[in-house]
Amino acid sequence: MRAKSIRHLIIIFMAVFTATSSVAQDASRIYIEPTGWSLGTSFGLSDMWGDVGTKSFLDHYTNSKYFDKVALLGGLFGRYTVHPALSVRMSLNAGAIYATDEWNYDKAIISDNQGTDAYQRYARGQNAKSNILEGSLLLELTPLRLNPEKKRAYRKGQPYLGAGIGYFHFTPYSSPGLSTKFVEIYDLHLEGDGFGDGFPPAYKLWQVCFPLAIGWRWDIGQHLNIGVEYMYRVTLNDYLDGVSGKYIDNKEYAKHMGPSEAATAIQVADKGYLKRLQQPNVAGNMRGNPGNNDAYSSLNVTFYYKVFTRSKQWWKVF
Numbered sequence: 001m002r003a004k005s006i007r008h009l010i011i012i013f014m015a016v017f018t019a020t021s022s023v024a025q026d027a028s029r030i031y032i033e034p035t036g037w038s039l040g041t042s043f044g045l046s047d048m049w050g051d052v053g054t055k056s057f058l059d060h061y062t063n064s065k066y067f068d069k070v071a072l073l074g075g076l077f078g079r080y081t082v083h084p085a086l087s088v089r090m091s092l093n094a095g096a097i098y099a100t101d102e103w104n105y106d107k108a109i110i111s112d113n114q115g116t117d118a119y120q121r122y123a124r125g126q127n128a129k130s131n132i133l134e135g136s137l138l139l140e141l142t143p144l145r146l147n148p149e150k151k152r153a154y155r156k157g158q159p160y161l162g163a164g165i166g167y168f169h170f171t172p173y174s175s176p177g178l179s180t181k182f183v184e185i186y187d188l189h190l191e192g193d194g195f196g197d198g199f200p201p202a203y204k205l206w207q208v209c210f211p212l213a214i215g216w217r218w219d220i221g222q223h224l225n226i227g228v229e230y231m232y233r234v235t236l237n238d239y240l241d242g243v244s245g246k247y248i249d250n251k252e253y254a255k256h257m258g259p260s261e262a263a264t265a266i267q268v269a270d271k272g273y274l275k276r277l278q279q280p281n282v283a284g285n286m287r288g289n290p291g292n293n294d295a296y297s298s299l300n301v302t303f304y305y306k307v308f309t310r311s312k313q314w315w316k317v318f
Contacts, residue, residue: 032084032145032148032154032219033081033083033085033087033142033145033306034081034306034308035081035082035083036080036081036306036307036308037078037079037080037081037306037307038078038079038080038081038087038225038305038306039076039077039078039079039304039307040077040078040079040225040302040303040304040305041074041075041076041077041302041304042075042077042091042093042229042301042302042303043072043073043074043075043300043301044072044073044074044298044299044300044301045070045071045072045073045298045300046072046073046095046096046097046098046296046297046298046299047060047071047097047098047099047296047297047298047299048071048098048099048128048129048130048241049099049295049296049297050099050128050240050243050288050294050295051126051238051241051243051244051287051288051289051292051294052099052100052101052126052127052241052242052243052288053099053100053101053103053121053241054104054118054121055117055118055121059103059104059107059118060103063103063105063106064105064106065100065103065105065106068102069098069100070098071095071096071097071098071129072096073093073095073096073097073132073298073300074093074094074298074300075091075092075093075094075095075134076091076092077089077090077091077092077304079140079304084142084145084148084153085143085144085145085146085148086139086140086141086142087139087140087142088137088138088140089136089137089138089139089140089162089164090135090136090137090138091134091135091136091137091138092134092135093133093134093135093136093298094132094133094134095131095132095298096129096130096131096132097129097130097132097240097296098127098128098129099127099128099241100126100127101122101123101124101125101126101127102122102127104118104119104121104122105122107119107122108121108123122277123272123275123277123278124271124272124278124287125271125274125275125277126174126241126243126271127174127175128172128173128241128242128243129172129173129174129182130170130171130172130173130240130241130296131170131171131173132168132169132170133168133169134166134167134168134169134209134233135166135167135168136164136165136166136209136211137165137166138162138163138164138211138213139162139163139164140160140161140162140213141160141161141162142159142160143159143160143161144158144159145158156218156220157216157218157219158217158218158219159214159215159216160213160214160215160216160217161213161214162211162212162213162214162215162231163210163211163212163213164210164211165208165209165210165211166208166209166210166211166233167206167207167208167209168206168207168209169205169206169207170205170207170240171184171186171205172184172186172240172241172242173185174241174242174268175268176264176268177267177268178274183264183268185242185268186205187257187261188253188257188261188264188265188269189202189253189256189265190242190243190265190268191243191244191245191246191247191248191269191287192248192252193239195252195256199248200244200245203237203238203239207235207236207237208235208236209233209234209235209236210233210234210235211231211234212231212232212233212234213229213230213231213232214229214230215227215228215230215302216228216229217302222306222308223305223306223308224303224304224305224306225302225303225304225305225306226301226302226303227302227303228299228301228302229298229300229301229302230297230298230299230300231297231298231300232295232296232297233296233297234293234295235293235294235295235296236293237293237294238288238290238292238294239294240294240295240296241288241294242268243287243288244287244288244289244290245286245287245288245290246283246284246285246286246287247269247270247281247282247284247285247286247287248269248283249283250266253265
């Protein structure tokens with residue numbers, strides 16, 4: 001009788017243990033990445049990568065003047081997970097991007113050769129800002145969760161990659177002369193863009209971009225997630241900073257614009273001589289590099305909330 005009771009207790013214990021393990025396993029699977037929607041936000045520093053600014057990536061971030069004026073970009077996103085390793089993200093972002101030739105100051109003042117790239121950029125004296133409104137569709141891959149059966153899939157911290165397509169609007173600004181006030185430059189046609197024969201065509205303020213992302217995120221409980229993400233946007237445009245090709249003759253501004261706009265355009269287009277760093281440029285001198293399109297990036301903190309809409313694991317074969 002006693003042996004029979006013990007056998008019953010063992011059977012009951014094994015049944016409870018099996019059921020508990022099954023529930024724990026299912027909870028773990030839900031915890032790592034449920035199939036369904038997440039809603040989130042991202043916010044952080046942004047950068048312009050164009051003709052204005054430094055030539056190298058390292059100089060861009062390590063110069064002594066980088067934090068004198070920072071730009072920010074952020075927004076909201078919805079994210080749908082179809083597998084623990086694969087999600088689709090739809091984002092709407094807004095903010096600004098910024099660059100200045102002043103970032104070359106450190107190298108320019110120690111250079112004994114005025115022909116160096118750093119000195120030439122510093123002497124050019126250009127600065128640029130663009131306001132950005134962006135919508136994007138991104139495919140995210142979390143590689144360590146490709147196989148949900150592996151232990152590494154249960155880790156709370158996970159690296160991920162992203163790639164997609166976006167559509168954005170930009171409004172370019174720069175400052176006239178030695179002023180610190182920014183003015184819109186699209187209608188100033190600084191390089192004769194849109195003037196007609198012999199000049200570059202007018203560029204469009206709505207453009208396509210191709211975002212590429214790399215990041216790391218952490219699960220905090222079953223619903224919340226926090227992450228850090230760097231996203232670089234490749235564009236098909238070379239005018240995010242208003243600098244691309246050649247200087248034009250100042251007389252061309254007066255031919256195509258009113259007196260006030262022409263006077264402002266002259267002061268924005270060529271500023272180095274106003275700082276007594278170089279002579280005024282003649283028409284045809286290179287103002288930028290038309291062979292390289294501009295880009296922009298962001299380094300953001302992300303937060304999102306997981307809405308459990310479906311827990312069935314369609315990828316698992318029973």
